[in-house]
Amino acid sequence: MHNSPLPRRSAFPPDFLFGAATSAYQIEGHKYGGAGRTHWDTFAAEEGRVVRGEDGAIACDHYHRWPEDLDLLAEAGFDLYRFSTSWARIMPEGRRGVSNSAVNKEGIAFYDRLIDGMLERGLKPALTLYHWELPQALADQGGWRNRDIAGRFGDYAELIAAHFGDRIWSAAPINEPWCVGWLSHFDGHHAPGLRDLRATAPAMHHILLAHGTAVQAMRASGMQNLGAVCNFEYALPADDSAAAQKAADVYDAIYNRFFLSGLFKGEYPDLVMQGFQDHMPKGWEDDFDVIQAPIDWLGLNYYTCKRLAPATQPAIATGKGAFVAGDPLWPHYKEMPPKGPLTAMGWEIYPEGLREFLIRTKAEYTDTLPLYVTENGMASDDRITSGAKGQNSVADAQRIDYFAQHMDACREAIAAGVPLKGYIAWSLLDNYEWALGYEKRFGLVHVDFETQVRTPKASWHAFAEALGS
Numbered sequence: 001m002h003n004s005p006l007p008r009r010s011a012f013p014p015d016f017l018f019g020a021a022t023s024a025y026q027i028e029g030h031k032y033g034g035a036g037r038t039h040w041d042t043f044a045a046e047e048g049r050v051v052r053g054e055d056g057a058i059a060c061d062h063y064h065r066w067p068e069d070l071d072l073l074a075e076a077g078f079d080l081y082r083f084s085t086s087w088a089r090i091m092p093e094g095r096r097g098v099s100n101s102a103v104n105k106e107g108i109a110f111y112d113r114l115i116d117g118m119l120e121r122g123l124k125p126a127l128t129l130y131h132w133e134l135p136q137a138l139a140d141q142g143g144w145r146n147r148d149i150a151g152r153f154g155d156y157a158e159l160i161a162a163h164f165g166d167r168i169w170s171a172a173p174i175n176e177p178w179c180v181g182w183l184s185h186f187d188g189h190h191a192p193g194l195r196d197l198r199a200t201a202p203a204m205h206h207i208l209l210a211h212g213t214a215v216q217a218m219r220a221s222g223m224q225n226l227g228a229v230c231n232f233e234y235a236l237p238a239d240d241s242a243a244a245q246k247a248a249d250v251y252d253a254i255y256n257r258f259f260l261s262g263l264f265k266g267e268y269p270d271l272v273m274q275g276f277q278d279h280m281p282k283g284w285e286d287d288f289d290v291i292q293a294p295i296d297w298l299g300l301n302y303y304t305c306k307r308l309a310p311a312t313q314p315a316i317a318t319g320k321g322a323f324v325a326g327d328p329l330w331p332h333y334k335e336m337p338p339k340g341p342l343t344a345m346g347w348e349i350y351p352e353g354l355r356e357f358l359i360r361t362k363a364e365y366t367d368t369l370p371l372y373v374t375e376n377g378m379a380s381d382d383r384i385t386s387g388a389k390g391q392n393s394v395a396d397a398q399r400i401d402y403f404a405q406h407m408d409a410c411r412e413a414i415a416a417g418v419p420l421k422g423y424i425a426w427s428l429l430d431n432y433e434w435a436l437g438y439e440k441r442f443g444l445v446h447v448d449f450e451t452q453v454r455t456p457k458a459s460w461h462a463f464a465e466a467l468g469s
């Protein structure tokens with residue numbers, strides 16, 4: 001008898017894959033193994049940027065505990081593990097240099113062990129090359145604002161291909177371009193914490209240029225199954241006025257359409273260019289050949305929706321964004337309060353948004369290209385309870401329900417003809433949730449950050465049951 005409320009494996013096509021995801025800085029413990037300083041170390045050390053000023057120095061100590069963590073993935077029955085390599089762990093200065101120390105041998109050896117450990121357990125290694133921990137040395141040179149980053153990132157991709165390419169199942173250069181670009185350079189919430197449209201427009205373009213450069217480098221080295229991973233938030237007008245619809249359209253263009261348009265149409269949406277045009281880097285129109293380097297799949301990360309209304313004051317006055325010229329009200333939207341039920345992040349639970357994005361992405365951008373849900377999950381206020389026999393458990397029923405609703409949305413998209421090939425939960429472990437420090441727990445497995453003890457939550461058991469069938 002099947003008790004898990006998650007749809008079972010047999011409810012999906014036979015070749016459908018299931019996985020769980022993490023990222024390097026969020027779990028590894030950056031102080032170990034000769035990794036170089038990153039802009040997240042710097043950002044976290046700045047007053048008021050991160051809850052309690054926490055950083056990724058120790059995180060989940062995955063650097064030492066990876067065998068146990070890979071066992072947890074394999075025991076739950078997952079097919080693949082979406083993980084990332086840290087650029088600064090592999091190249092502490094972010095670039096090839098004249099000295100041997102430009103490449104950290106301990107870092108290469110760590111990922112060798114980790115990838116071999118996945119293969120030994122039958123897990124497909126699904127690699128991301130950049131999940132946000134930019135080497136500080138490159139941040140000092142302007143980071144994503146500096147066009148040189150594309151070449152540096154291409155060098156790093158070449159190194160990754162040379163060392164690990166033969167054992168990697170899939171690779172995507174950059175996790176969530178919107179977060180790397182807009183959230184970090186316009187909203188100021190993530191490193192480097194800028195609020196400046198003059199920084200945002202070039203950063204968003206250079207991210208795609210770096211993506212394409214890395215894809216070309218990996219392809220030239222013989223790697224296959226290369227993709228891109230973008231994040232999406234469903235944009236809902238706060239009411240039925242035309243002005244609210246316009247606000248939602250602009251939000252949608254910046255968040256959900258900018259990177260897809262660049263990747264699949266070789267252009268950027270007019271609604272975004274209205275704000276960006278005066279700040280684009282020289283020669284940007286000529287970069288689309290690189291940006292559009294062919295890819296084999298697209299990953300969608302999806303968590304929530306937003307309700308939008310017309311802006312009544314400039315974003316700078318609301319603590320978001322800085323303007324240098326032109327229309328001070330651009331981008332013309334403000335976020336309105338979400339409607340319940342909410343997660344511990346205060347994010348509205350809106351599974352129909354995932355279904356609609358899958359259908360729209362196929363219809364308007366990707367056609368027959370395989371799609372994956374590369375992140376989906378929720379934070380909740382999880383507590384450990386001790387059972388009668390002394391065994392610990394975590395009853396995260398709301399998370400199981402969240403997963404079930406979003407997995408059903410995937411099945412609806414498949415039924416509507418979307419070539420969806422896999423679903424990856426965020427996250428295997430509770431971890432460093434960026435500006436929110438260790439406060440928000442997204443894991444299928446609870447981590448006690450004092451003792452590093454791992455406790456599988458009810459949601460982990462629910463996956464184990466659904467995937468075993």
Ligand code: FCB
Pocket residue numbers: 023026175176179231301375426433434442
């Ligand atoms: C995504 C990030 C991931 C994690 C989840 C909650 O935007 O890719 O690192 O922070 O959100």
